Amino acid sequence: SAVISQKPSRDICQRGTSLTIQCQVDSQVTMMFWYRQQPGQSLTLIATANQGSEATYESGFVIDKFPISRPNLTFSTLTVSNLSPEDSSIYLCSVEDRETAVHYEQYFGPGTRLTVT
């Protein structure tokens, strides 16, 4: 399975500012995903990032608020813009390991805990 790292591991930011989260994978992957998670709760998919194309956003998430870059097959960034306290959450990146057309798994980074004051 892929080894995934995220930077920063945690941050405290003031409202109105932005935070960029980096996700680095130790192997080339086609699909990368960004999730948001409240502590102790399930994951909510923000967007899917393919290398060389625009990210695909889920309902309720927009590019202006969560711009994503995917410059190569091992790296992606998620920016959370114009921060408000409601953005305080854990942000996770994951990668897809697809064994067949219908069978795949996802592996997750350690997460970035964001607190907005």
Place this chain on the structure above:
Amino acid sequence: TQLLEQSPQFLSIQEGENLTVYCNSSSVFSSLQWYRQEPGEGPVLLVTVVTGGEVKKLKRLTFQFGDARKDSSLHITAAQPGDTGLYLCAGSMEYGNKLVFGAGTILRVKS
């Protein structure tokens, strides 16, 4: 409405007890994954089940995929404090590229 209904939401048990977590859906999944997450870390994949009726064992953990591939269960025998964490089931739809997650089960095993 959650596509994958996971229950119970919270479980607090004594060391040595057995427990079962369920994930149910009206939809068919091509595969289903179980993850365990500890505070401050990302979810860690425990197992993937792909065949209807499949049973997989991982030490004291037993995973089962329903015959119709609509439901799954995780059974832990003789729970240990180290089993404490958030357990998540996640299903992949046929020809899809997104996982559908259950709401999660917070397990606390007291010594």
